[in-house]
Structure formats: C-alpha cells, structure tokens
Amino acid sequence: MRVPPSGTPTVPGAGTLLRILRDGRPRTRSELAAVTGLARSTVAQRVDALLASGLIGPAGEAASTGGRPPTTFAFMPSARVVLAADLGATYARLALTDMAGYVLAETRADLDIATGPETVLDWVITHGRKLLEQVGRSPGELLGVGIGLPGPVEHSTGRAVNPPIMPGWDGFDVPGYVEARFFGPVLVDNDVNIMALGEHFARWGDASHLMFVKVATGIGCGIISDGGVYRGAKGAAGDLGHIQVPHGTGHPCRCGNTGCLEAVASGSAIAAELAEQGIAARTALDVVELARSGSVPALRSLRQSGRDIGEVLAASVNMLNPSIIVIGGSLALAGDHLLAGVREVIYQRSLPLATEDLRIVSAQMGERAGVIGAAVMVIEYGLSPERVEVLVSGG
C-alpha cells in the first residue's frame, strides 16, 4: 500500500479531486480548477486518470459561454463494488454494495463462529463469489472486503484479540487469509463498531457524535466522532459491558470481575434471572419472545436492564457529550421497555447542558446495520485520497 510519508500533507492529486466529486454534483474541469486552486493542466491530467479508472464518468455538458460547451464529470458509485460481511456468534450476513453503500445482493446463513476462521472465512469467500456472479461482476471490480467479528479486534492488523466466544480466532490473520484466496484490501472491525458506522451512515448522518449500544447476549458500544469510529489508544474504546454497576456487587462476570453491566443487564443475565424465578428462558432471544408475549417479569427485567444501562451511560454522556444514543441489538427488538429505562435514568442523572439536545432512540437498520457499516468502512478507506492514487495508477 502506497502512503505519503508521515507528517506531509496529502498531495492534492486524483484522490482529492474525487473527494470533491463524491457529493454527486457534476463539475467541469474549470470548476474543479477553481475549487482546488490547481492549474487547468494539472486538473485535466487528474481528470483523465480518474476517467481511465472509471471512478468518474462524463455527466453531460454544462451551459456554454460561447464555443463548445464544456463536459461535466461525476462520481460513478457503481464503478467498483464492496463485499461486506457481518459475522455474529451464530449467523453470517453477506452483502455486495456499490460505493454509495447501496445493497446490490445479499445472503444470510446460520453459521457458528466457533467452527473457526477457515470454515467461516471460506463461507465468506464462496458466497462472495456467488454474489458477484449474481450481479455479473468480477472479483477484480472489488474496492475491498469489510468484515465484522463478534469480539475484540485489533483494527490495524485485522486480528481478533482474546475473543471470548471465538475459539481458534485469537491472533488469526483474517486479512492475509482472505487476500490470499480472494481479494483485498480486507478491513476488519468488531461487530459493534460496524453497526455504529452502519446506523450513522444510513440514518443519523447529521449527528456529529453518536453512541451505538448493542444489547444482546452481551453489551457493547461503538462511538462515532466526527464521522469516524473513535478507537482510543489501543482500539479498546467503547467497552461499556464491563463497567461496574453500583448495585451489581455479587454478580460474577465472564471477564473475571463482578458487578459488570453485562453480568447484570445483558440478555443472558436477564434470562438467568428469569430462570431463577422458574420461567423458561435460556437466551437473549427467549427474553425477547417472553417480552413480546407480554410476560410481566420479562418486561420488568427489560425495564430494569434499561435503567442499569442508563446508569452507566449517564456517566459516559457527561464525559463524551454525544448528540445521539442509538440502542440496538436483539433486546432492543422487544419493544420500548429497554429504551424507556435508559431514557429514565439518563435524563435524571446527566447534566442539563449534556442532555439539552440529546436524542435517545432505537436502532433503525435492524440486522442490516452490520453489513452496511462494514461496507462503509471499506468505502471510506478505499476512497481516501491515498488509496484512490493507488487505484488510478492501477494498484
């Protein structure tokens, strides 16, 4: 991968021109020269390179000011495609999108992540090829491959790090495996970060600071700040599930501590609590079904889970001052009881300035959030100025 030497500003080459055109508005060479301050000849050369790569195309003629009317050029989102995979604990979703995040084809399967990286990634590759065939595209037309995993991921290397529910994946070179057998670049992130990206891209693009909370078997959080994932120093940011809840003492957590939010308020914690009361519940989905069928203990537990999550989120609202909190994951599908609990505590506990314009909403993208986010991750990387220079030079 060719990148400019660190510390130097981006050369305003083809990539910067493309960034301007990504808003979808066609422009003439003169307009591009005016907006960049570059010489007409430089712009012409870079427009030619982008035309040759197919990333832009002619988009009709502008009004003439005398003489031959000038041609306008526009971004062509269908020039390349993106393969996006959302791999959960027990399912896999795969989508092929264009460079505007529009889904061209998709598929889904029950697939246990614990069958290990080769089995799961081979499924991604096999069905990736099938989706490409289905829409008549070739692997060479891929901008890249995005993969979400249900565990901690070192984003810079694409490797899972001590993932609790993914035997065989620890340290496995996911990008290397897929690039050797299929196509690259391959970007990997954890499921919550890509869901946060997907929800933000598809529904809440106006929010400068978003927190996406996934409440399912476990509890996690993805933070979007100024359009990108906030990762922190080691990529560990957003670990909401293992923050201590004040009254959580005594609940042992799978992380080794006690009283973690996940040990008190997750789908599995609620199921265990209901089972203790003699109600048949083993999983997060059992809780959702009980809630849907009107089980009062389940509804009460969901509400309390929301309050516990709100308790922990209230502190994060004071620290991070988000503009929107999006509650997703399977437990959010069980009606508004969880959301109501979250709202109740946050509006009571957080500072007026931090909650003044704060929206707390349910996720809107359902099961598609992950694949859309995985695609967005690839698009933002693949269309960054540095990568576009690689694309137009045939890299």
Added chain:
Amino acid sequence: MRVPPSGTPTVPGAGTLLRILRDGRPRTRSELAAVTGLARSTVAQRVDALLASGLIGPAGEAASTGGRPPTTFAFMPSARVVLAADLGATYARLALTDMAGYVLAETRADLDIATGPETVLDWVITHGRKLLEQVGRSPGELLGVGIGLPGPVEHSTGRAVNPPIMPGWDGFDVPGYVEARFFGPVLVDNDVNIMALGEHFARWGDASHLMFVKVATGIGCGIISDGGVYRGAKGAAGDLGHIQVPHGTGHPCRCGNTGCLEAVASGSAIAAELAEQGIAARTALDVVELARSGSVPALRSLRQSGRDIGEVLAASVNMLNPSIIVIGGSLALAGDHLLAGVREVIYQRSLPLATEDLRIVSAQMGERAGVIGAAVMVIEYGLSPERVEVLVSGG
C-alpha cells in the same frame, strides 16, 4: 475570517507550505515542490508570500549540485507573539509566548473572577500591553489572544455559559470586548481544557489520547484526542465532577443532584469532612497544607478521594481508552496520596486491554499549564492553513 467553502478540501496554499515547515527543518523551494507535488512556480509564489509576512525566513544555503547553491527557508516562531491568560477563581496569570509556546514574559496577580468581566479583562489588556512593551513588541505583532475561564465556555462564541462562580460573566462577549479594546482573534475555553492542552503540549506530546483531571475546589476533566480538545456535541465533554459515585448518596452537590463526585471527593468536600471531625479546614489549600504537615485524617481523606475519582475514571477508561491520565490541580500538589488512590482503583477495575499501556501520572507543568495551553490554543488556530492565508494576505 476567510474560510474555504465547507466540504471542499483546503487549497494547498501558503498555509499548507507553512504546516510542512513548522517541524523546524529548513527546506529549499525544490524540496517543497517535491513534497507537495506543486509546480515550482506555485511554490515560489507562496514562499514569497510567507517571506513577506515574516512567518518564514531564509535559513542558509543547501549543498549545491552545481551552480548557485539554493536557499533554504525555515519557520520563524518569533515572527508573531501570543498573549495567553489563565483566569482562575481568585488569581490571574498572563504570559506572552512566541509561536513555539516559549514564554517570553509573564505576570501573575490575585484577582477575583467575581469582580466581573470588565474589571478582569481590563487587567488582561493593561498587563498584556505591559508585557508587550517589556519585550519590545507591539499589539500588531500578536497572532491572537487566548483566555481560559474557570467555568463552562461555549468555545465557538467565547462566552461563558451559566458559570457558577462567575457572577456577571454569563453570556458576556469576551472576544468582542477584548478585540474592540486591544487585539484579536480572541479564543476562549475553560480552564481544564487549556490545562489539558498545556500539559499535553509541554510534557506528553507522544500520547495520542490524554485525560487531564483537575482536582481542586471542584473536579473537572479535559480530554485530548489526536492532538486536539475533544469537545463533544455541545462542548460539554469531560464533565467528570458531576458523575455519580456509588456510595455518594446523601452528599448534596451544588449542581442540584446528590452523590456527584465533586460533592464527595473535591477539595471543598474534603475540607468540609475534616471540619466535621473538628479539624480546622475551610478550603482545598487548607487540605493541602494539612497533608503536607502530615495530618493523618487529611492523608486518609486524600487517598479516599483518589479512590472515588478512580472509581469514576475506571468507567471512562473503558469507554475512552486513553494512553495517559494526568492528575493535576491543587490537591495533586499534596504528595502522591491522591494519585495512589486513583491508581489503586483504576488498575483493579478497568479491563486489561485498556490498562495494558496506560500511564497514570501527576501533572508536571504546575501553575503554568493553563497559560501554555491558552497559547497553544491560539497557535494551533492562528497557524491553521485557513488563518495563515489571512495572515499572508495582510488580514
């Protein structure tokens, strides 16, 4: 203020050239053309504009490759000066720095912020002029003025917002007042954000994600992410003091809630607690003096305060994954008892991945952190590419 239309990339004009030269290394016109990809003629034109403004100067000759040896150019940090003010509840500090943050002259006074904005800002202006005279510079040579205030500030407008200890300041147009009587641009932020900037700039520049915690009469936090202040949606990020402490119930806080960290662990909370035990203590500074004289109840209270702060920070560490936490403010001056309490709880409570490389340290800049940070705020703004274009065009 001239800014490029939103959504367009920065024109690589004089500002981008200067950004390259800010590393201090002299470069020839050819080297600048090579690193930017710009035409030699364009570089020559922009170098001339920067030379005329004084922001860069000739820095000797490069080795010749035959013919006349080419001139190199370097950033001239002394071309402009910065006036930086750190206004506390009962004191004011003022410094004049160059554009590398080096202090050229400084002064300090006991000044009550409650005497109101005109009195306090007139002091800044009067003594700002004196400092300029002292080093033989004129107001016209200022890059700008930076001001830190001991209360919440709307950074975009420079106005204080409902500041609890600053009667008469609410909504007061600080930049307007100073620009009309002295010089601009004037940037304003709260004291904790500028202290965070100052500590980061002067001592911890290698840390990508820093949290600065000020423990004094109150408790606040400034967050530095990728070199800049993390503000959140409404600029309210970092409000650590009003997060609830698990065992804090019953302690009323000045914010109207009960159990806030500030109501339990701040200097005034500790002083009140010691006073209840019959020990003569009214202020945070009394607590510091008691601790220095070896008072066991004071040391015990400081340690417990550290634990309480650690309790709240542990959650923030999981969410934000900082690389360093810097503990400052007057209570941090009372030895390592506070710091020890903070460390004890964070290393026990936070996740291994988040604490693996986490450093928890005492602030190093003492009372100077604020003025250095206020200067850095002005330098980063004033030398941004957009502002440099204003400077070189004589704006």
